[in-house]
Amino acid sequence: MFRKAKSVVGLDLGHQVVKAVEISMEGPEPVITGFARAEVPAGADRAEAITKVFQEGKFRSKNVVTAVSGQAVVVRYITMMQMTDAELRQAIRFESDKYLPFESDEVQIDCQRLTRKPHAPAEGAAAQEQMSVVIAACKKSEIEERIKEIAKNGLTPMAVDVDVFALANAWELCGLAEVAGEGGQERAIALVDVGASVTSINVLCGGETCFSREIGIGGQDMSQAVARRLGLENTEAEALKRDPQGREAEISRAITPVLEDLVSELSLSLDYVENREGLRVEEILLSGGGVLAPGTVSFLEQATGRTTRTWNPLEGLRVAESRVNIQAMEACASSLAVAIGLASRACAQ
Numbered sequence: 001m002f003r004k005a006k007s008v009v010g011l012d013l014g015h016q017v018v019k020a021v022e023i024s025m026e027g028p029e030p031v032i033t034g035f036a037r038a039e040v041p042a043g044a045d046r047a048e049a050i051t052k053v054f055q056e057g058k059f060r061s062k063n064v065v066t067a068v069s070g071q072a073v074v075v076r077y078i079t080m081m082q083m084t085d086a087e088l089r090q091a092i093r094f095e096s097d098k099y100l101p102f103e104s105d106e107v108q109i110d111c112q113r114l115t116r117k118p119h120a121p122a123e124g125a126a127a128q129e130q131m132s133v134v135i136a137a138c139k140k141s142e143i144e145e146r147i148k149e150i151a152k153n154g155l156t157p158m159a160v161d162v163d164v165f166a167l168a169n170a171w172e173l174c175g176l177a178e179v180a181g182e183g184g185q186e187r188a189i190a191l192v193d194v195g196a197s198v199t200s201i202n203v204l205c206g207g208e209t210c211f212s213r214e215i216g217i218g219g220q221d222m223s224q225a226v227a228r229r230l231g232l233e234n235t236e237a238e239a240l241k242r243d244p245q246g247r248e249a250e251i252s253r254a255i256t257p258v259l260e261d262l263v264s265e266l267s268l269s270l271d272y273v274e275n276r277e278g279l280r281v282e283e284i285l286l287s288g289g290g291v292l293a294p295g296t297v298s299f300l301e302q303a304t305g306r307t308t309r310t311w312n313p314l315e316g317l318r319v320a321e322s323r324v325n326i327q328a329m330e331a332c333a334s335s336l337a338v339a340i341g342l343a344s345r346a347c348a349q
Contacts, residue, residue, distance in 0.1 A: 007033060007061035008158065010166070010342030011050070013149065016040055016196040016220070017289070018049040021336055022059045023343035024320075030173065030347050032319045034059040035329045035336075042235070046149065054153055058323065064155045065342040069163040069198055072142035074100050074107075075212050076135045079118045082128075088113060092135060100137050107137040114208055119278040134209060136162055159345060164202040164212040166341030167191045167287070170313045172207060173344045188281045190270060190306075193337055194290030196220050199262060200338075203273050203281060211273035215265045219290035222255040229254035241293050252295035259296065263303040270304070284308040287337040313337040 007024040022034030036057035038049040076099045083091065092111045096104045114132040143160050150157045161169075171191055188205040197218045203211040219241075227237035230250060244251055270281045284306050286297060291310055301308035312333050317340075319326055329336070 006346055007059070007063065008343050008346035009034065009057075009059050009061055009064045009155075010339040010344070011053075011064050011066040011150065012166075012336075012339040012342065013046055013050075013066055013146070014040070014196055017335070018046055018053050019332075019336060019339045020053045020057055020059070021339040021343045022057065022061060023317075023340070023346040024060060025346050029318060030344070032314070032317055032329075032340075033323050035324050037332060047152065050149060050153055054155070062155045063158050064150050065159045065161060065345045066146050066150060066157070067161040067163045067166050067338060067342055068138050068142050068146060069200065069214060070142075072139040073162055073214075074102070074135075074137045075162065075164065076100070077114075077211060078133050078135060079130050080133050082131050085113065088133065092133075096135070096137070099135055102137065102139065106141075107139055108143055109135065109137045111135045114210070116205060116208055116210060119276065132210075136165070138162070161342055161345075163193070163195075163198075163338055164200045164214070165209070166338045167193050167200060167202050168204060168209055168341070169344045170337045170341035171204070171285075171311075173340065173347065174311075174313060174316045188273075188277075188279045189283045189285055190266075190281050191285050191287070191337075192266065194218055194262075194286065194288035194296075196289065199266075199288070199290070201266065201269055203270070205277065205279055210277050210279075211269070213269050215262065215269075217258065217262045217265065219288070219293070221258045222290060222293050225258050226251055226254045244294050248294035251293065252299075255293055255296070256299070259299045259303070263300060266300070267304055270306075282306060285311045287311060287313065287334050289332070289335040291334060310334050311337075313340045 007022055009020050009022045012019040019037045023030050024033040034057045036053040038052040040046050040049045096109055112134050116132055118130050118132050146160055147157045188203050191202045193200045195218045197220050199215040199217055201213045202209055223238040223241055226241055227234050313336055314333050
């Protein structure tokens with residue numbers, strides 16, 4: 001009854017902004033007890049931004065969970081014969097070369113069986129004889145670099161996650177329920193986080209991941225497009241994108257080619273997972289700083305032909321008003337999904 005609340009800081013190490021959210025368990029309830037963000041100056045490393053975040057955040061804990069993304073990370077969804085979890089981990093160690101473009105000694109590998117049965121079992125095998133498995137691998141050098149960034153500030157790294165999975169954890173923490181599809185068809189949603197340089201996709205069916213991917217298009221590409229079209233410096237274009245000052249139409253036209261490229265890749269991904277898994281992705285849920293650019297949400301909805309909206313990862317979560325600047329946090333809520341998903345590890349301790 002009198003134990004100290006367990007707290008974890010989710011640290012999202014973006015290229016343009018470092019964001020941190022602390023979640024503490026107060027009894028059975030997760031509560032946001034800290035928040036801070038800091039810009040990363042152009043051409044600078046993140047060290048100063050990380051220091052600033054932890055100076056301003058006044059977090060209870062120094063326990064940190066961060067994440068990796070990009071070309072050093074590989075996620076695969078595969079079908080395997082039924083086996084125990086112990087057998088699965090042993091098998092993955094010896095068969096990783098089949099699924100990963102890296103040498104096994106270069107990467108850290110983890111895997112998880114999924115509850116959803118394979119949609120199309122291998123020839124000659126019954127569905128009940130097989131299981132779906134997700135494999136995640138990251139180059140050890142990338143993980144070590146993340147740990148060094150954290151340890152420099154006297155912080156304790158608890159885990160290194162993957163951005164696309166942190167998205168799903170934030171969604172689950174919000175308690176936003178799934179609804180069954182019409183006619184018995186399985187309903188899926190796509191969580192799409194548009195970051196500065198990368199857009200992360202995680203398709204969930206029944207609340208469980210069945211597909212994920214990263215696209216190398218993000219908010220920076222939109223800012224550069226605005227800069228070129230309007231004859232501005234990149235920093236001016238970034239500021240105008242965030243605060244259009246009545247120039248929404250100009251900005252929307254400027255970023256249209258970027259959005260067309262993003263939609264092309266997004267549509268290919270959704271078509272692929274629908275065909276492979278035999279389901280329908282009915283809704284796209286957007287997060288990330290890039291979705292705040294004028295016209296982005298409506299463009300994606302019209303171009304993909306799917307219901308598209310932004311979602312607030314703070315929804316359903318209690319915030320400690322005495323410790324957190326709620327107004328500042330709400331102002332950037334859409335960009336906090338990854339940080340909140342990382343901090344949700346507090347719930348699992």
